[in-house]
Amino acid sequence: MRWLDVPPVWLLACAVLAWAQGRFLSLGLGFGGTWAQLLGGLLVGAGLLLMLLAVHELRRQRTTVLPHRTPDRLVQSSIYSRSRNPIYLGDVLLLAGLVLRFDAVLALPLIPILTWVLERRFVIPEENRMRRKYRAEFARYEQKVRRWV
Numbered sequence: 348m349r350w351l352d353v354p355p356v357w358l359l360a361c362a363v364l365a366w367a368q369g370r371f372l373s374l375g376l377g378f379g380g381t382w383a384q385l386l387g388g389l390l391v392g393a394g395l396l397l398m399l400l401a402v403h404e405l406r407r408q409r410t411t412v413l414p415h416r417t418p419d420r421l422v423q424s425s426i427y428s429r430s431r432n433p434i435y436l437g438d439v440l441l442l443a444g445l446v447l448r449f450d451a452v453l454a455l456p457l458i459p460i461l462t463w464v465l466e467r468r469f470v471i472p473e474e475n476r477m478r479r480k481y482r483a484e485f486a487r488y489e490q491k492v493r494r495w496v
Contacts, residue, residue, distance in 0.1 A: 353414060357464050358438045361457045362445050369451030376452040383447045390444030397437035400426040414469045417476045423488055431474070431494050435465045470494065 377383075402412055404425040410418040412434075426433045439462050446454050474494075477485045 352468065354435060354438055354465060354469060357461060357468075358442060361442050361454075361461045365442070365446045365451040365454035365457055366449050368454040369446075369449035372453065373450065374453070377450045378447055378452060383450065387444040387447030390440050390447065392444075394437040394439070394441030394444060397426065397430075397433045397440065401433040401437065414473060417480055421477060421481045421484055421488060423492070428492060430496055431488070431492050432465075432470055435470060436495055438465060466494075 404422055404427060405412050405418070408420050408422045408424070410420045410422060430436050439458060442461050443458050445451075446458065474485075474489075478489075481488075
């Protein structure tokens with residue numbers, strides 16, 4: 348069951364809840380049309396781009412993209428010079444964009460909930476593993492690059 352405890356599953360669950368809320372429980376609430384669709388599309392695109400850039404860099408550096416494994420290298424180049432967790436940031440942006448695209452006003456709390464789940468279940472344990480493995484190098488990286496943005 349550990350394969351189920353991965354960020355895409357959490358993202359998918361939140362996206363399905365947002366879609367269902369927008370489709371079946373809108374209660375007449377909405378974001379107001381075209382601007383929300385445009386912004387939602389931009390956020391979805393930005394989230395996907397961040398994830399693709401991050402996965403590409405991890406592959407280029409020949410290290411794992413799997414969240415429960417310790418990477419073979421401490422990647423600090425490309426998008427990782429701006430955010431220590433660009434894939435998770437991409438997940439959050441993608442969900443925010445979907446909430447807008449689905450016109451799911453009541454699903455807005457899913458965004459901070461997903462952020463909290465990602466941080467507690469994945470980011471903090473990953474950083475702890477990297478802190479133990481890379482010690483001083485990770486400490487320097489942590490000082491110069493923020494966790495999210």
